[in-house]
Amino acid sequence: MPDKIISKPEHDSEDENIYHQFGYCEIQGFRKSQEDALAWEVLPPELFQNLSPTQVGHRMWTAYQNLSDQLFTFLTKDKITKKSGTTASTTVISKDYIVTATLADTVAFAVIYDTNGRVVKAHRLNKRILTPIAELERIKAARGVVIEGRVQGVLAVSRAIGDYTLNVLWSNGGNTHFPLPEEPSRIIPDADIDIWSLSSVPTQYTVQIITTCDGFTEIANEKNIDHAQYLMNFLNKMKNNHPSQPLSELEIAKQLVNFALEDGSKDNISVSVQTKSANFTGMTGIYDGHDGTASSHYVAENIGAELTRLLTLNEADYDQEKNSVTNRKKDYERDNGKCRVNTHDLGRDLPPPVAATTNSSAGIKRGLAGAPTFLADKTPYQGKRKKEDPEENETKKPKY
Numbered sequence: 001m002p003d004k005i006i007s008k009p010e011h012d013s014e015d016e017n018i019y020h021q022f023g024y025c026e027i028q029g030f031r032k033s034q035e036d037a038l039a040w041e042v043l044p045p046e047l048f049q050n051l052s053p054t055q056v057g058h059r060m061w062t063a064y065q066n067l068s069d070q071l072f073t074f075l076t077k078d079k080i081t082k083k084s085g086t087t088a089s090t091t092v093i094s095k096d097y098i099v100t101a102t103l104a105d106t107v108a109f110a111v112i113y114d115t116n117g118r119v120v121k122a123h124r125l126n127k128r129i130l131t132p133i134a135e136l137e138r139i140k141a142a143r144g145v146v147i148e149g150r151v152q153g154v155l156a157v158s159r160a161i162g163d164y165t166l167n168v169l170w171s172n173g174g175n176t177h178f179p180l181p182e183e184p185s186r187i188i189p190d191a192d193i194d195i196w197s198l199s200s201v202p203t204q205y206t207v208q209i210i211t212t213c214d215g216f217t218e219i220a221n222e223k224n225i226d227h228a229q230y231l232m233n234f235l236n237k238m239k240n241n242h243p244s245q246p247l248s249e250l251e252i253a254k255q256l257v258n259f260a261l262e263d264g265s266k267d268n269i270s271v272s273v274q275t276k277s278a279n280f281t282g283m284t285g286i287y288d289g290h291d292g293t294a295s296s297h298y299v300a301e302n303i304g305a306e307l308t309r310l311l312t313l314n315e316a317d318y319d320q321e322k323n324s325v326t327n328r329k330k331d332y333e334r335d336n337g338k339c340r341v342n343t344h345d346l347g348r349d350l351p352p353p354v355a356a357t358t359n360s361s362a363g364i365k366r367g368l369a370g371a372p373t374f375l376a377d378k379t380p381y382q383g384k385r386k387k388e389d390p391e392e393n394e395t396k397k398p399k400y
Contacts, residue, residue, distance in 0.1 A: 003042035004304065008297045009034050016250040021275035022284070023250030025257045029215060030266040035289035036213050037300035038272060042282040045095065047311040053097045053343060057193035058318070058325045059310035060090060060101040061332060065323035066306055068161045068189040071298050084292035085155070085162030085187065086299055089211050090285035091125065093276060096199050097343070098209065101191040102126035104157035105214040106288045109231055110196060110346055113206040115356035117246060119235050120205065122228040123346065125194050132158045142179070143169065144186035151186050155290070162295030163187040193336050198276065200347030207276040207346070208249070213288040215267030216260045234259045249273040283307060
């Protein structure tokens with residue numbers, strides 16, 4: 001069974017790794033094209049032995065910066081338009097902690113289940129979502145404008161990898177001037193880094209990392225529902241519909257996608273589910289593209305290798321990286337000062353575990369590391385995807 005999954009679907013896609021308890025589902029939904037991509041990879045635990053959670057977060061921040069530089073070079077070399085961009089949510093899962101790097105509105109959650117398989121608590125791992133309105137002053141300092149909540153009146157997010165054309169300062173006779181490294185940019189790949197400790201979560205509980213694109217949270221935003229509560233509502237509904245039938249990670253992802261579609265989402269919808277277990281260290285990420293797939297596909301293809309390379313570096317070698325937090329201290333600390341890098345406690349205020357009831361554990365097999373492993377549903381996605389309305393006005397992503 002492969003220890004790496006890269007998903008770049010043309011329309012819909014689903015897959016799983018049963019051994020490592022991972023599954024995902026991506027659908028095109030109502031959009032005219034599918035622009036989401038996904039990456040999942042097992043990483044050797046020794047990569048984390050000599051690094052603190054904060055140092056892992058530094059390397060994740062730098063990985064986005066490096067991929068942004070590399071993507072620009074790739075698009076220039078292959079003469080591909082530089083219009084496309086992608087948001088990003090990448091989560092590294094180690095033995096005792098979780099680190100998430102977030103750009104814009106792609107989000108990650110940690111869900112904690114009790115011994116009866118019911119949701120005890122759900123946390124959105126990225127504590128904030130930056131918008132163009134929230135970043136108005138930074139964008140103005142980069143000689144940009146925000147019109148109706150969009151950068152340059154075009155893009156509804158202010159953090160992304162790609163979108164280089166929105167950073168153009170001037171263009172004349174085919175000569176295009178992009179910002180120099182020392183000049184501010186309107187759209188930037190500077191990630192929020194959030195660190196969560198797993199050490200206080202009771203071993204009897206199960207933790208799942210659920211990552212979604214903004215197609216999943218679209219209706220939550222419209223209804224002004226807290227994202228974590230929105231997810232919990234669906235998970236509780238799922239449990240009520242299947243009180244004695246534990247679901248695989250793949251099936252959970254499929255049902256969450258279907259719930260969001262039924263609730264009215266008109267975007268691409270991607271959901272991945274990773275159950276935390278003692279035998280897994282690795283990364284999982286979703287990359288929500290806009291105005292084409294070049295950026296989201298490139299990041300999904302290369303994030304694992306770039307992150308692995310950075311994790312192998314000792315601190316002295318890492319500090320020599322052009323985009324290390326040492327060399328980009330001001331940019332990093334603008335978003336990730338001490339108050340934000342402090343580790344959050346995933347186990348805080350959890351109720352004590354209780355013995356599992358007979359009904360709730362029916363059908364569960366115990367995994368190699370003791371975490372619940374469920375029988376996988378291998379049927380293809382059969383959600384209620386509707387035909388695209390040609391008159392549908394796409395309001396959430398850019399039109400050029």
